[in-house]
Amino acid sequence: xxxxxxxxxxxxxFITGKASTAVARRLQKNFKLAGIEITxxxxxxxxxxxxxxxxxxxQLCDATFRDKPxxxxxxxxxxxxxxxxxVPSKDDRRSNLIYLTPEADQLQSRTMEVANQTLNExxxxxxxxxxxxAKEVLHMVYENLK
Amino acid sequence: xxxxxxxxxxxxxFITGKASTAVARRLQKNFKLAGIEITxxxxxxxxxxxxxxxxxxxQLCDATFRDKPxxxxxxxxxxxxxxxxxVPSKDDRRSNLIYLTPEADQLQSRTMEVANQTLNExxxxxxxxxxxxAKEVLHMVYENLK
DNA sequence: TTTATGTAGTTGCATAAACAACTATATGCC
DNA sequence: GGCATATAGTTGTTTATGCAACTACATAAA
Numbered sequence: 001x002x003x004x005x006x007x008x009x010x011x012x013x014f015i016t017g018k019a020s021t022a023v024a025r026r027l028q029k030n031f032k033l034a035g036i037e038i039t040x041x042x043x044x045x046x047x048x049x050x051x052x053x054x055x056x057x058x059q060l061c062d063a064t065f066r067d068k069p070x071x072x073x074x075x076x077x078x079x080x081x082x083x084x085x086x087v088p089s090k091d092d093r094r095s096n097l098i099y100l101t102p103e104a105d106q107l108q109s110r111t112m113e114v115a116n117q118t119l120n121e122x123x124x125x126x127x128x129x130x131x132x133x134a135k136e137v138l139h140m141v142y143e144n145l146k
Numbered sequence: 147x148x149x150x151x152x153x154x155x156x157x158x159x160f161i162t163g164k165a166s167t168a169v170a171r172r173l174q175k176n177f178k179l180a181g182i183e184i185t186x187x188x189x190x191x192x193x194x195x196x197x198x199x200x201x202x203x204x205q206l207c208d209a210t211f212r213d214k215p216x217x218x219x220x221x222x223x224x225x226x227x228x229x230x231x232x233v234p235s236k237d238d239r240r241s242n243l244i245y246l247t248p249e250a251d252q253l254q255s256r257t258m259e260v261a262n263q264t265l266n267e268x269x270x271x272x273x274x275x276x277x278x279x280a281k282e283v284l285h286m287v288y289e290n291l292k
Numbered sequence: 293t294t295t296a297t298g299t300a301g302t303t304g305c306a307t308a309a310a311c312a313a314c315t316a317t318a319t320g321c322c
Numbered sequence: 323g324g325c326a327t328a329t330a331g332t333t334g335t336t337t338a339t340g341c342a343a344c345t346a347c348a349t350a351a352a
Contacts, residue, residue, distance in 0.1 A: 018211050019284040020166045021339095022291040028340080039340095041308060058330060065164055070309060072332055077307075094317045094330040122287045130283050137280035138165040141268045145168040167309095174310080185310095187338060204300060216339060218302055223337075240300040240347045299348075309338075318329075 027118045034114050036107065038081070043111065045074050046083065046100070050108050054097045056089065083107070173264045180260050182253065184227070189257065191220050192229065192246070196254050200243045202235065229253070 027040050038046070048063040049055060055063070057071045064071070075098060078084040083104040089095040123131065173186050184192070194209040195201060201209070203217045210217070221244060224230040229250040235241040269277065 019287045021211055022288050025340085026291040039307065056330075065167055066308095067310070068331060069311085069333080073308070076332095089330095092318070092330080096331075122290050124286075124290050126283055126286050130279055133276055133279045134283035137272055137276050140270075140272050141165045142168050144268050144270050145172040171310085185337065202300075212338095213340070214301060215303080215341085219338075222302095235300095238300080238348075242301075293352100295350100295352080297348100297350085300346085301344105302346100303344075304342090306341090307339080310336090312334090314331105314333075316330085316332100318327100320325105320327080322323105322325085 023118070023122055026121065027115065030114045030118050031111070034110060036111055036114065038083070038107075038111075041074060042078055042081075042083075043115070045071070045078065046104060046107070046111070049084065049098060049100050049104070050112075053100055054087075056095045056097055058095070060098065169264070169268055172267065173261065176260045176264050177257070180256060182257055182260065184229070184253075184257075187220060188224055188227075188229075189261070191217070191224065192250060192253070192257070195230065195244060195246050195250070196258075200233075200245055202241045202243055204241070206244065 024040055027043075031038060031040070031043070044064050045060055048060060057068065057075060060066075060071050060075075061068055066074070075084060075086065075096075079086065082101055085099050085101060086096040087099055089097050170186055173189075177184060177186070177189070190210050191206055194206060203214065203221060206212075206217050206221075207214055212220070221230060221232065221242075225232065228247055231245050231247060232242040233245055235243050
């Protein structure tokens with residue numbers, strides 16, 4: 001079924017490229033326009049900390065689908081920006097718990113607003129039903145490969 | 147509609163993260179298992195050159211949705227690997243035309259086979275109709291933000 | 293023909309990813 | 323207790339991205 005192969009190939013390029021790149025760049029641009037000087041990778045870490053503070057680096061790895069070195073360096077950079085603090089865990093001395101600073105708390109509402117606006121831009125003209133199916137497909141792709 | 151917001155937020159994370167990361171990692175792993183020693187970014191450039199040889203770097207930018215510095219460096223690395231050659235254009239002396247080497251030609255069939263296998267793994271259990279809708283959504287997202 | 297403006301490509305800098313090798317601490321078993 | 327093994331986090335190296343500044347060439351208008 002060569003025709004189907006070709007169409008799948010297109011999906012492939014969408015999944016790995018075009019759409020996610022476009023979303024990432026627009027989000028970064030909108031952060032900058034709003035005067036929010038963080039990267040989207042840093043944002044993806046803060047996003048989980050805003051939901052629940054004091055996560056370990058390993059928990060951040062699981063939440064953000066990154067490996068340990070990536071989280072080490074993202075936390076390094078967030079610490080440099082004074083947005084988080086590493087606090088050694090008392091229960092397990094190998095482990096750091098990551099806490100938000102007041103500066104990071106201040107950033108939350110503006111940042112989430114920009115993210116929501118960007119999402120609305122991205123999904124303009126897309127129906128709720130289409131979104132549900134796209135989510136299902138992307139979820140199945142993830143489950144197939146994780 | 148806060149419930150819908152939340153569900154959109156999930157799509158967001160799928161588009162920018164989970165699924166595309168999983169696909170990229172699996173593809174890289176499968177290349178390595180097959181003894182194909184290129185990165186998926188290099189592959190995405192070769193992919194277009196296999197379709198049509200002698201593209202300019204600007205045409206590769208458009209085809210791969212990368213900026214010019216990214217293509218400059220990908221072509222640098224592909225040249226180091228002796229997979230492509232820069233040939234100055236005679237029509238426009240600012241422009242390089244990128245040609246595949248015999249080594250790159252040799253790589254094509256194995257590489258495309260691995261890519262197709264990986265795509266089949268990724269889409270296992272996903273129907274043709276679902277794929278079409280996911281493509282449509284990702285395309286609209288891209289068009290909304292490009 | 294000169295000048296302005298646009299386009300192709302390169303370079304420098306900061307951030308991030310994948311992978312491998314490493315240290316330190318915890319846990320489970322003899 | 324003491325040893326093997328697992329887990330949390332760090333560091334080094336290579337590759338890649340985004341942005342800004344730059345060079346060289348092309349084109350169009352005065």
